[in-house]
Amino acid sequence: MALPSSLSDAAAPDAERLLGLYATMQRIRLFETLADEAHKAGQVASYIHLSIGQEAIAAAVGANLRKDDVLTSTHRGHGHTIAKGADPLAMFRELCGRAGGTCGGKGGSMHIADFAVGMLGANGVVAAGLPIAVGAAHAIALKGEDRIAVCFFGDGATNRGPFLEALNWAAAFRLPVLFVCEDNGYGATTRTGSVSAGGGPGSRAESLGIPVTVVDGNDLAAVDVVAAVLVRAVRDGGGPQFLHARTYRFRGHTSSDPATYRDAAEVQAQLASNDPIRRAAATLAELGVTPDVLERVERHEREALAAALATALDSPWPDLRTAFTDVQDIGAPQ
Amino acid sequence: MSRLTYREAARLALAHELAADPAVWTLGEDIGRGGVFGQYQGLQAEFGPSRVVDTPISEAAIMGGAVGAALLGTRPVVEMRFSDFALCAVDELVNQAAKARYMFGGQARVPLVVRQPVGLWSNSAAQHSQSLESWYVHIPGLVVLAPATPADNYGLLRAAIRSDDPVVHLEHKDLWSAEGEVPLDGEWEVPIGVARRVREGRDVTVVTWSGGVRIAEEAAAVAETQGVSLDILDLRSLWPWDRGAVLESVARTGRLLVVHEAVEVAGFGAEIAATVADALFGALKAPVRRLGAPRIPVPYSPALEPASRITAPAVAAAAAGLVSWRS
Numbered sequence A: 001m002a003l004p005s006s007l008s009d010a011a012a013p014d015a016e017r018l019l020g021l022y023a024t025m026q027r028i029r030l031f032e033t034l035a036d037e038a039h040k041a042g043q044v045a046s047y048i049h050l051s052i053g054q055e056a057i058a059a060a061v062g063a064n065l066r067k068d069d070v071l072t073s074t075h076r077g078h079g080h081t082i083a084k085g086a087d088p089l090a091m092f093r094e095l096c097g098r099a100g101g102t103c104g105g106k107g108g109s110m111h112i113a114d115f116a117v118g119m120l121g122a123n124g125v126v127a128a129g130l131p132i133a134v135g136a137a138h139a140i141a142l143k144g145e146d147r148i149a150v151c152f153f154g155d156g157a158t159n160r161g162p163f164l165e166a167l168n169w170a171a172a173f174r175l176p177v178l179f180v181c182e183d184n185g186y187g188a189t190t191r192t193g194s195v196s197a198g199g200g201p202g203s204r205a206e207s208l209g210i211p212v213t214v215v216d217g218n219d220l221a222a223v224d225v226v227a228a229v230l231v232r233a234v235r236d237g238g239g240p241q242f243l244h245a246r247t248y249r250f251r252g253h254t255s256s257d258p259a260t261y262r263d264a265a266e267v268q269a270q271l272a273s274n275d276p277i278r279r280a281a282a283t284l285a286e287l288g289v290t291p292d293v294l295e296r297v298e299r300h301e302r303e304a305l306a307a308a309l310a311t312a313l314d315s316p317w318p319d320l321r322t323a324f325t326d327v328q329d330i331g332a333p334q
Numbered sequence B: 001m002s003r004l005t006y007r008e009a010a011r012l013a014l015a016h017e018l019a020a021d022p023a024v025w026t027l028g029e030d031i032g033r034g035g036v037f038g039q040y041q042g043l044q045a046e047f048g049p050s051r052v053v054d055t056p057i058s059e060a061a062i063m064g065g066a067v068g069a070a071l072l073g074t075r076p077v078v079e080m081r082f083s084d085f086a087l088c089a090v091d092e093l094v095n096q097a098a099k100a101r102y103m104f105g106g107q108a109r110v111p112l113v114v115r116q117p118v119g120l121w122s123n124s125a126a127q128h129s130q131s132l133e134s135w136y137v138h139i140p141g142l143v144v145l146a147p148a149t150p151a152d153n154y155g156l157l158r159a160a161i162r163s164d165d166p167v168v169h170l171e172h173k174d175l176w177s178a179e180g181e182v183p184l185d186g187e188w189e190v191p192i193g194v195a196r197r198v199r200e201g202r203d204v205t206v207v208t209w210s211g212g213v214r215i216a217e218e219a220a221a222v223a224e225t226q227g228v229s230l231d232i233l234d235l236r237s238l239w240p241w242d243r244g245a246v247l248e249s250v251a252r253t254g255r256l257l258v259v260h261e262a263v264e265v266a267g268f269g270a271e272i273a274a275t276v277a278d279a280l281f282g283a284l285k286a287p288v289r290r291l292g293a294p295r296i297p298v299p300y301s302p303a304l305e306p307a308s309r310i311t312a313p314a315v316a317a318a319a320a321g322l323v324s325w326r327s
Helices: A015-040 A055-063 A078-083 A088-095 A129-143 A155-159 A161-172 A201-207 A220-235 A264-273 A276-286 A291-313 A320-324 B006-020 B043-047 B059-071 B083-097 B133-137 B150-162 B212-225 B243-253 B268-279 B312-323
Strands: A070-072 A149-154 A177-183 A212-216 A241-246 B002-005 B024-028 B052-054 B075-079 B113-118 B143-145 B167-172 B179-182 B196-199 B204-208 B230-234 B237-239 B256-263 B289-293
Touching (some): A015 A078, A055 A149, A055 A276, A070 A129, A149 A155, A155 A161, A161 B059, A177 A201, A177 A220, A201 A212, A201 A241, A220 A276, A276 A291, B002 B150, B006 B075, B043 B052, B083 B113, B133 B237, B133 B256, B133 B268, B150 B167, B204 B243, B204 B312, B212 B230, B243 B256, B243 B268, B256 B268
Parallel strands (some): B024 B052, B024 B075, B075 B113, B143 B167
Antiparallel strands (some): B143 B237
């Protein structure tokens, strides 16, 4: 496979493309920052799980997918949903429990989904998205289509049985699925390495014969390069691929978790030198993009998202009668 | 009409739907060689290994994969081998299949059928004998079927595969060889949610399903010799269930006995009993009664397994007890 052994072997990143991915990262970061503020202001009913610090993976993988490709996500799914092209206004409405939300206010943050763009759902159960993505890939193969399925999951999910079952299934049937492990080092509040045996996520995939690519998940250009290669390989019928993307969760498990279980020096080091947005901005500066362009991108996203949140909070609540719809047709509630 | 076994009726129903709709496919352990009970015999040869898929022993992936495949518009028919093994896929069935349509605000449907062989059979002990229908009836989003005859297994399985809802289809292991007349012609199916009157009677309404139907029929013969006439309803479908038929019958007889092979505690009989007590309070001639298994894991030994069995004499005695109540 034509995978660069390091970023320096790859073609120089294209400034215009990277700027587009940078805008997606800013959209994700600002969406979640606003969502966090709305949560603290009591405008989001439940706790939410933020992916702040992990935006590069969502943005770069998402940019390499077609609209008709499908993906499943984790409980930390805002970024994946935005990167797949969902409307932030509908997402804000969903978080705020309003009519017009992506799921009509029935799912909330943890079940955010937008089937119109192939986003098959965030999931409240760790590792549950893996078999669903593999089943979607199985359906794609049955129909003889050239779509692919992408499955995002965290390092914590690799200790659950459905992870093993899904990877085995995908490899045994050579299905078009890209597994993306967002390894932020923590499963909820526990350091994943302290409860995981063996050589980590990649070694588990390799043991099943699935090719593994490790990438610095906070290096936007690097994730973009490997995602392009892996998506192409999967689409060309080569069977599943596994991307192990190392990253860091800048916030707690939920927006209300101060994450005091983490070493302060570790957090400070990550914040100081491993912010994927600042790193991308530095790369863009090296490519000659001026600071005012980056500021304009950020300002544009910030203003659009602030307006979307305001509109969401101004939107009506769903009609109580909708609580009784979409349960089932046969034997539906009266 | 053809005379078929319960097993063959189900096989033909699936074959019919596989032939009629390219979106239908079936997956499970060992089904290429016919399935544990021969209920898939010959289907892989007829439809190929990509429509009749032999899977690894991976219940979570079988069920979860079926959810993903259903979300993309296919109609998977999932085999769980024994209903007990479906417990390895509870998240995938209860949290995913049953909830996806609702959680996602109606953006997608999950038209899957999961076949779960239930009940006592061949001294199979505690992990191969359970009847867990009440677990699934408790879950919003699921349809739950429990056919007792070849015709119903044929007609309900066809209806299940055609339905856009996730369906739990419970087939009793002890009925695979039971024979009966099955109308195979055309698009015939059994409507979901409609009970079948097995037998007309005047004294006690017996409501049952699955393996309980034959026991109730035997009990009716015993009871008749004691001058007690049983009105037997086979629910066939547990969610939705035919409240109207049950209430009509109990309104006539004034007495209700629910019979099921599942553990009596928190079984589906409790739901029926509560419904009847609520709707017909005052019209009852005797308290509503349930007859289910004791709350013990099903034991292995031929000397012990009968402790978990519901028998015809026990049903007849319970019915007679209701008739003689307070008299």
